[in-house]
Amino acid sequence: MRNRFRLGSSVSTLPYIVLFCVIFYLVAAPIGLLSLASIKDTVNALPLEPAPFTYNNYQRAFFNQGAVEILTNTLIFGIVSVAISISVATGMAWITQRTNAPFRGFMYLGMLLPIGIPGMLLAIAWVLLFNPQNGAVNIWLRWLFELENFGPINIYSLPGMCILQGIGMVPSCFLMISGAFQQMDPSLEDAALAAGAKWYQIIFRITLPLMKPALLATAIYFFVFAIEAFEIPGILGLAAGIPVLSSQIYWAAHPAGALPDYGYVAALATPLVLLSIVLMRIYSGATKVSESFATITGKAYQPRLIDLGRCRWLPTIIALAYLLLTIVLPLAVLLWGSFFPYWLNPSIAALKDISLDAYRSIFLYEGVQGAIANTLIVTLVSASVTMGLASMLSWTVVRTNWRGRRLLDTLAFLPNSIPGIVIGLALIFTYLTIPVGVYGTVWIIVIACITKYLAFASRTMNAAQLQISKELEEASSACGASRLKTFRKIVLPLLSNSFRNGWIWVAMHAARELSASVMLYGPGSVVLSTIIWSMWQNGRLPETCVLGTILVVTTMGLALSSKILSGVTKS
Amino acid sequence: MRSLLAKQTIIWALFVAIFSICFTAPSFLNETLNHRLGLNSLAQAAGDAAALDQLYQAAKHEGAVVFWGPTDPDQIGPVVAAFRRQFPGITVTHFEIQPPEYTQRLIAEAQAGRIPDADIIELGPREIVALKSRGLLHAYSNWGKVFGIQADQIYGDGVGVTFYDLPHIVAANTNLIRREEFPKTWDDLLDPKWKGKIIIERRLQNVGGLGIPMGDEWLKKFALGLKNQQPIFVQGGTPAFNQLLSGQAPVAIGPYLHHVLQAKKRKQPADLIPLSPMLVSPRPTGVLSKARHPNAGQLLAGWLSSPPAQKLLEEASSRGPVDPESGTETAQILKKYGIKLFIDNERTATRRVELEKLMQKLMGIAK
Numbered sequence: 001m002r003n004r005f006r007l008g009s010s011v012s013t014l015p016y017i018v019l020f021c022v023i024f025y026l027v028a029a030p031i032g033l034l035s036l037a038s039i040k041d042t043v044n045a046l047p048l049e050p051a052p053f054t055y056n057n058y059q060r061a062f063f064n065q066g067a068v069e070i071l072t073n074t075l076i077f078g079i080v081s082v083a084i085s086i087s088v089a090t091g092m093a094w095i096t097q098r099t100n101a102p103f104r105g106f107m108y109l110g111m112l113l114p115i116g117i118p119g120m121l122l123a124i125a126w127v128l129l130f131n132p133q134n135g136a137v138n139i140w141l142r143w144l145f146e147l148e149n150f151g152p153i154n155i156y157s158l159p160g161m162c163i164l165q166g167i168g169m170v171p172s173c174f175l176m177i178s179g180a181f182q183q184m185d186p187s188l189e190d191a192a193l194a195a196g197a198k199w200y201q202i203i204f205r206i207t208l209p210l211m212k213p214a215l216l217a218t219a220i221y222f223f224v225f226a227i228e229a230f231e232i233p234g235i236l237g238l239a240a241g242i243p244v245l246s247s248q249i250y251w252a253a254h255p256a257g258a259l260p261d262y263g264y265v266a267a268l269a270t271p272l273v274l275l276s277i278v279l280m281r282i283y284s285g286a287t288k289v290s291e292s293f294a295t296i297t298g299k300a301y302q303p304r305l306i307d308l309g310r311c312r313w314l315p316t317i318i319a320l321a322y323l324l325l326t327i328v329l330p331l332a333v334l335l336w337g338s339f340f341p342y343w344l345n346p347s348i349a350a351l352k353d354i355s356l357d358a359y360r361s362i363f364l365y366e367g368v369q370g371a372i373a374n375t376l377i378v379t380l381v382s383a384s385v386t387m388g389l390a391s392m393l394s395w396t397v398v399r400t401n402w403r404g405r406r407l408l409d410t411l412a413f414l415p416n417s418i419p420g421i422v423i424g425l426a427l428i429f430t431y432l433t434i435p436v437g438v439y440g441t442v443w444i445i446v447i448a449c450i451t452k453y454l455a456f457a458s459r460t461m462n463a464a465q466l467q468i469s470k471e472l473e474e475a476s477s478a479c480g481a482s483r484l485k486t487f488r489k490i491v492l493p494l495l496s497n498s499f500r501n502g503w504i505w506v507a508m509h510a511a512r513e514l515s516a517s518v519m520l521y522g523p524g525s526v527v528l529s530t531i532i533w534s535m536w537q538n539g540r541l542p543e544t545c546v547l548g549t550i551l552v553v554t555t556m557g558l559a560l561s562s563k564i565l566s567g568v569t570k571s
Numbered sequence: 572m573r574s575l576l577a578k579q580t581i582i583w584a585l586f587v588a589i590f591s592i593c594f595t596a597p598s599f600l601n602e603t604l605n606h607r608l609g610l611n612s613l614a615q616a617a618g619d620a621a622a623l624d625q626l627y628q629a630a631k632h633e634g635a636v637v638f639w640g641p642t643d644p645d646q647i648g649p650v651v652a653a654f655r656r657q658f659p660g661i662t663v664t665h666f667e668i669q670p671p672e673y674t675q676r677l678i679a680e681a682q683a684g685r686i687p688d689a690d691i692i693e694l695g696p697r698e699i700v701a702l703k704s705r706g707l708l709h710a711y712s713n714w715g716k717v718f719g720i721q722a723d724q725i726y727g728d729g730v731g732v733t734f735y736d737l738p739h740i741v742a743a744n745t746n747l748i749r750r751e752e753f754p755k756t757w758d759d760l761l762d763p764k765w766k767g768k769i770i771i772e773r774r775l776q777n778v779g780g781l782g783i784p785m786g787d788e789w790l791k792k793f794a795l796g797l798k799n800q801q802p803i804f805v806q807g808g809t810p811a812f813n814q815l816l817s818g819q820a821p822v823a824i825g826p827y828l829h830h831v832l833q834a835k836k837r838k839q840p841a842d843l844i845p846l847s848p849m850l851v852s853p854r855p856t857g858v859l860s861k862a863r864h865p866n867a868g869q870l871l872a873g874w875l876s877s878p879p880a881q882k883l884l885e886e887a888s889s890r891g892p893v894d895p896e897s898g899t900e901t902a903q904i905l906k907k908y909g910i911k912l913f914i915d916n917e918r919t920a921t922r923r924v925e926l927e928k929l930m931q932k933l934m935g936i937a938k
Binding site: 049124127131133134235238239241251254259341342343344345365366425428432522523537539540 | 645679776820
């Protein structure tokens with residue numbers, strides 16, 4: 001039996017067409033600009049200025065002696081970092097959502113802390129901790145084990161990059177996966193337990209297969225994310241001499257000359273877009289039979305925690321050790337850095353130079369208060385609109401048989417692979433051409449964030465939607481409820497956990513979004529991320545660390561509020 | 572009764588009037604005096620006070636000026652405040668934005684036929700090339716006549732006048748290396764003792780352009796030698812300096828002179844390694860050709876080129892012009908070490924970019 005609503009007259013397809021038009025409107029300009037720029041000679045010109053057409057950009061990008069090395073490094077970097085992040089995130093999500101391990105709530109909050117910090121700051125924190133010359137951890141290890149004056153940990157290497165990128169993506173992967181764990185009906189696991197299955201058999205033969213849509217959505221999204229992310233490859237890869245695709249894109253977009261070479265940027269980014277399309281096809285094929293992943297059915301269920309018995313402290317210890325090493329330590333570096341005029345390795349002697357000057361000066365910095373207000377607008381509106389659109393989109397893709405649903409799903413995913421600078425420039429041209437009063441205001445930044453983060457939101461909501469059995473909606477329809485009412489009263493409440501998690505993720509990423517914002521902000525629309533960037537450029541490291549700390553506290557507040565609202569798991 | 576009330580009212584009114592005059596007159600007189608002094612000081616060096624006054628009146632009629640540039644607001648604040656005091660009636664709005672972003676935005680806006688939000692911008696030679704070729708900068712022929720600005724402080728055939736200069740330097744962490752150990756020449760950096768001990772800014776703006784005064788062959792040899800030193804690459808002059816200060820390596824090629832001057836004021840362990848020749852990127856200001864407030868823009872640009880403005884900027888940021896006659900700390904230090912300066916301009920900018928790209932390829936950081 002097909003698990004989709006049958007569409008009646010053409011009038012009933014109107015909402016889907018409207019949704020398609022909205023998504024197409026958001027995505028068309030960046031995709032169009034990317035495609036056009038890739039075939040134009042833009043060495044000293046913007047893509048829409050008169051310039052000859054050429055295939056030279058692709059030649060420079062992929063037919064040179066370094067191309068094989070770049071592509072190989074990129075693939076290894078993407079695959080290994082995603083494998084690390086999904087493994088760790090799945091383990092942490094299982095521990096915090098499905099077991100009775102102590103301090104689960106604390107671990108949940110801890111996992112989310114780094115989400116609000118700009119990737120560049122986290123990368124700097126890793127360098128200060130683990131650089132082989134004078135990283136704080138290396139100095140301590142050398143003292144402890146009486147080692148030579150280099151290393152022993154060297155993050156300026158491909159393995160180092162993969163591990164740190166993987167760790168960096170764990171909080172986001174965790175958010176995407178934990179929502180699916182939260183709404184899982186344990187009856188299948190109960191049945192397996194009753195049949196005598198061991199807990200590891202249950203995990204690998206029941207739980208993980210049921211989580212396949214969520215895991216696949218996470219893997220697809222974060223594989224493209226890892227390949228496109230710049231901070232770790234740009235800072236560590238540059239020092240190590242390991243080029244990847246994203247660092248090449250970044251250098252081309254931030255050249256020594258006055259203008260970026262958009263043609264070269266677009267040519268480098270085009271494989272990412274094609275890869276996204278291919279991955280979406282794989283995802284569609286793998287999740288075609290959605291009923292097999294449904295875990296929320298018409299039968300009543302109570303989320304039940306798995307009793308780990310005497311072993312229940314072991315996952316807590318492992319998880320807390322992981323949090324200490326990968327989250328607390330870099331955040332502590334930022335906090336330490338905020339108290340000194342320049343970086344000093346942690347020591348008792350350094351304490352004499354401690355100062356609150358950066359905290360005092362940050363709120364007197366011109367434009368900070370306005371930036372906080374603008375950032376709040378960007379954060380709240382972007383997150384709400386993005387998740388709203390993603391909810392409607394996922395329902396259309398998973399539940400209906402509308403012909404355009406696959407294209408809609410792919411369109412929503414594509415901006416994930418488009419460099420932020422291209423999105424920024426596309427929006428500049430769009431809103432200079434369409435005079436709706438958005439250009440130069442905070443609303444153009446909101447549009448950029450919605451465009452960028454729709455991919456994450458739609459993956460999250462798709463995975464969550466697949467967990468809901470159609471019988472619930474059929475029952476509502478049988479009682480006479482309209483499709484809209486069913487969506488509002490049945491579907492959305494069931495999606496609330498994933499919606500909330502996605503909302504937090506989009507909100508914190510919108511707060512720290514830089515690559516498009518730096519192109520779009522104006523005198524009245526300065527946001528915190530552009531101030532952090534300016535301060536970094538002007539050498540104000542302590543103030544940069546202060547703002548990073550503020551973002552961490554904000555993330556903690558949001559996550560705590562979400563935890564209180566959901567009230568699902570008690571520590 | 573009525574007459575008593577009327578008398579009291581008149582007395583109070585007189586009191587308030589006298590009170591107001593006593594408190595505002597000095598400030599009014601001060602402003603007028605400052606304005607006069609400002610005009611006089613600007614016009615001192617063979618400038619024309621009458622022409623300047625005429626420009627000021629036109630600027631005052633416009634009433635405002637919008638200034639875009641990458642300088643930190645805390646550092647530009649005192650300079651802007653002084654301009655407002657000297658030229659009352661003109662509000663100045665400063666917006667911090669980096670050159671690549673504003674260059675793209677101005678070009679895109681011009682293409683769409685939109686009048687720019689900015690009137691005056693901080694430029695560099697590369698921005699001058701990009702914007703002037705598109706007719707986006709206004710060229711003035713009267714900088715010398717109105718403000719007394721010397722010809723060598725005027726860029727792009729009149730589109731920009733010096734605000735400050737950025738000397739690209741090699742810096743040392745004085746906790747890790749003594750002054751006696753400083754390299755004396757560029758080629759000294761190729762000594763094996765510096766292997767793994769040099770931080771270098773990835774875009775190579777501090778060294779690529781040396782190919783112009785030193786020759787392409789020298790640059791190629793230097794690039795290959797520097798590659799063998801296994802330097803630590805960093806993006807950005809300021810991050811390079813921060814990593815130097817953190818002690819990651821004793822030498823950094825990439826910071827600017829003002830980084831070191833400010834570090835010394837804060838008693839941080841940094842010093843200049845005085846290698847010659849030294850590349851200098853000028854940072855002139857220029858007025859946009861379709862500026863809403865062109866007269867106020869030219870007045871501000873001219874004023875920023877004056878000794879009082881440059882002194883204020885140097886006090887706030889340690890940035891100043893390298894011209895020995897400017898008397899700035901920047902100029903004095905470079906003169907003290909006898910460093911030969913190569914000052915970039917819009918005619919050498921393109922060649923300098925080519926050399927930087929060549930050096931990046933030779934060092935293996937660009938494919």
